[in-house]
Amino acid sequence: MLPIPNLDDRMFEEMLQEARKSIPKLYPQWTDENAHDPGMTLLELMSWMTEMQQYYLNRVTEKNERKFLKLLGVRQREAASAVCEVVFSGMDEQLVLPQGTPLQAMDQQFETLQTLRLIPARLEKVIVRTETSAGDYTSNNDAGVAYYAFGPKAQKGAHLYLGFDRPLPEQTEIALTIKLFEDYPVAKGGHVHEEQEAFVSSAQVAWTYAGSGSKGRAEAWHPLEVVSDGSLHLSQSGELLFKVPSDMQPILLYPADDKPRVWICCTLEIEGYELAPKIQKLCLNSVKAMEQTTFSEVSTFDSSGEPGQSFTVSSYLAYTGLHTIQVQEQDGFWRDWSTVSELSACGPDDFCCEMQQDSASRTTRIRFGDGKHGSIPPQGADCVRLIAYTAEFDYGRLVGSSNGLPGQTFELPRGRTYKLGSMLLQVGRRPKGSDSVVWDDWQSVDDFDNSSSTDRHYVYDAAAGLIRFGNNEAGLIPPKMTEPNIRFLALQAGGGDRGNVKDGMVAAFTNGHPDWSGITMTNPFPARGGAEAESLEEAKLRAQIELNAPTRAVTAEDYEAIAKATPGLRVARVKAIPLYKPGLRDYPKVKAPAQMTVAVVPYSENDKPTASQGYLETVRRHLDRHRLLTTELHVIPAAYIKVTVHAVVVVEPQYKQDAQRVLRELRQLLQPMDHRNGTEGWRFGRTVYKGDIYGVISRLKGVVYVQDIWLDAEGTGMYRDAGGDIQIPPYALVYSGDHEVELISQTDL
Structure with a gap:
């Protein structure tokens, strides 16, 4: 990281004295340097202005820090909603709980995330x-x-x-x-x-x-x-x-x-x-539920352009709330269509549709005309919308009316944490020669830095609770209208650590229904995932962590870090061996160019954790997404070498019958990993020296000295050198055999 210079390194008095010392050289005729002289007043003024400039140049504000984070591709995370599993019981017949059914956990509202058929x-x-x-x-x-x-x-x-x-x-x-x-x-x-x-x-x-x-x-x-x-x-x-x-x-x-x-x-x-x-x-009969409150939601459909199209929605809000139907015209704008009880009353050019609701399946169905009774929606993807909203939000979804001036702001109701990802905002306009209002979707952005004069962008300031619009240079100004022409189509509130309720707290429906009487519910496990909005300091810390995390596998350390992060797997240990491929002999004297072998150890409760073929293939596929194109990758299971220690140990008389202490220490030393806390054990490829055994035994209380040690080993690729040490392959670990320890009392010698 580049050092940050201190630009505010001179004080007012220092700059003033430096200027006074320059007067005789630059202006010899200036002889009066007392405070009453107007020139001295100007020098003091310039020194003060210079000090202020240096202060602001040296100061990095929160606004600057947010811009720096934006350059790094990092933005502050909004508040996250907690999620839990809710289990239902007590049904006498099959029932349907549509998506978005509100549930109550004291003062917190949860909503089901999918439609559930209760059995x-x-x-x-x-x-x-x-x-x-x-x-x-x-x-x-x-x-x-x-x-x-x-x-x-x-x-x-x-x-x-x-x-x-x-x-x-x-x-x-x-x-x-x-x-x-x-x-x-x-x-x-x-x-x-x-x-x-x-x-x-x-x-x-x-x-x-x-x-x-x-x-x-x-x-x-x-x-x-x-x-x-x-x-x-x-x-x-x-x-x-x-x-x-x-x-x-x-x-x-x-x-x-x-x-x-x-x-x-x-x-x-x-x-x-x-x-x-x-x-x-x-x-x-369980379903995931999220801590949130939905005021308005949108369901979209593709139109084939054929007569008599119908679309079905399974949603609590669509079944119980108010509705607006929108169809996108060929020019890209949206028009509100009216709902009627019978399409037979509509003419060929009427923008109308028919709505029906099924009480058994809790679904809402909209049906369009055939060109004779009701107009046909034009063909297109996601060009038909069903907007459903609560009766209480009928007026609240109108944000306000635009006055046509730059930099307009609109205040949202306070006291709620609104989800930016759920916001869908529209601005209405009245085309020339038309009496009806058409609507355009506007996109939420973090700021107007990249917005042109024609971009329909707005900024939601969660801290201030404001919606901001552009100035026709950075972001388009909403067209002026006397009636409210800015509205929400979709809006949700929720998030925060208060949503992490304990188990058993989700216990009732927010809005009862006669068919749901007698149904009981509970969350068998606490809700998880709720978090407050990320502060600037937290975002800066996260940016440092993300920048340090490897995203491309280049070095051996990169391969090991990425392999340990394989989604869905508990990877206990990893060893990346560069310039090695399986079967290569005399490594590292002989090397294989452009080869990388990764040996993995899964977390397991066995003494010799061995990865299956599916496990190895999952790691390989994950690494394959990050490796260099010129590198050939091999993912193999770790090999295990069985090491048995034979030792003769001289101890103090009172410890002669305590051989289990020595055996425990040997097993603790010669193991691939510690299952109690998941920590690593013997290092990959490390030679088993007799000195290691001498050291671990000699440290024990009551041991006078180790008289003799010899090692046996079993496994592929190992060998005993001239000194009696066990050499193992670079992809291998060791585990304990049946050690034999003979204890001799010091008095018996």
Whole structure:
């Protein structure tokens, strides 16, 4: 970083004295330097002005710092809304909760993020069966206590059975939320959704259900129709969306054989998990909810230009709120269309449409005319809009009317944190020769620096609660109108750490409905992700971190840092070996140009964590997005060398029977990683010197001296040198064998 010079390095008195000393040389005829002389007054004035200029030149204001951050591509983050899972129960029949259904958590409002079909079924039993055992984990699942989905070893053929009190509806999309235990010492790198296509699961599961059998059999297991698997074969928390193709058959299943139940089964078909999946919660009838309040929202549709088009929206606000229909004309502006009860009353040139609502599915449907009864929307992408807003926001969505002057500002209601990403603002104008108002979309920008005189831009100042417009040089001025012509089409409020409510706090509907009486809800886990708007200091700190984070894999350190950040994986250790490819001998004497080999160690509870092929392929695909084009990349699992220590140790008499102390220290030294805290163990490729063993034993209390040590080793690529030390390959780690330690009392010598 370049040093920042201090421009304000001279004080007023210093500049004044320097000027006075220059008078005899520059103006010998100036002999009166007393304070009453007008020339001295001018010198004092100039010195003061120079000092002020230096002060402002040396001062970096918050405005300057924001501009510097903008040059780095960093902007302050707005307040983030908390998200939680909400589970519903107590339904007697199938119901639909549309997207955006408001829920209450004391004084905080949450809204569902997707439409949910509530199924009147209850998860009664959770059974895990392996080749050697069968266990009932229903109480664990109800209490949110983690349990292994396929046992601690997760071997092929293990089953996870889920028993329900009644058959699940056929040919209906059903969501099963899977929450895995995530509290491990090594965190996952990023979010797998960022590179969903690059993730390859280490194992593979199959979902089946108990249904009617064939050829005289009472029941049989049939495959479920999996629509989507957000858990990626139980590799992460996510949502399983499935359909039951045919009727389900109640059966008895040990050890839950008290009564027949309907079952679905998850079978581990291909093993290979680095970390056996532990389930914390399985939830039916659950949906994500976000802390926010929607005042107005927009649903867009593509128009084919054909007669009789219809569009359907599944949204709470579209079903319960007020509506405005907009269609985009060929010239790019938007026109409001009216809604009528019957299209038959409309003429061929009338801008009207018909609206219907389905109470069973909570959907809203709009239908346009055929050119005889009602006009046809022109063909185009995203050129039809359904704007839905609350009755309370009917007047509040009007921001104001433009006076046609530059630099106009409009104040928004205080006390709420508005989401910039949800804002959609329109400005109306009346074309020449027309009595109707048409509308144009305006875009939100951080500032007017890059705005031209024709750009429809505005700035939302969250701190001041203002909307600012341009001056016809930087940003267009909204056209003048006497009636309100600036309005919001979409607006949401929310965000802040107050939304991180505790578990069990989301407990009621904000607006009750007769069909929802008797339905109970809860959030089994606390809401997460709520944060206040980022301060300038926080943004500066984040900019430093992001600038230091590698985005291109050039050096070995770059490869290691990027590999550890592989989305969806817990990468415990990485070793990048430049100019090496698998199978190369006599490295580093012999090198392979343009080759990079990366050895990875997954976090695991095993003594020798070994990466599966899916794990290695996921790391390779992630690194492949960042490597140089001329570099050939190889991702391999770390090799393990078994090292066994044979030692004769002389100790004080009272420690003669305490050989376990020595064995514990040797196992602590010779291990690939410390599973208790996820820290690294033996360094990749480091020679196992006898001196290391001497040192760790000699430090123990009661050890007089080490009489003799010799080392044995097993593994590919290792060898013992002339001094008895174990040389291992650069991609290898060591682990402990069955050490043999003989303790001799000092008095026996």
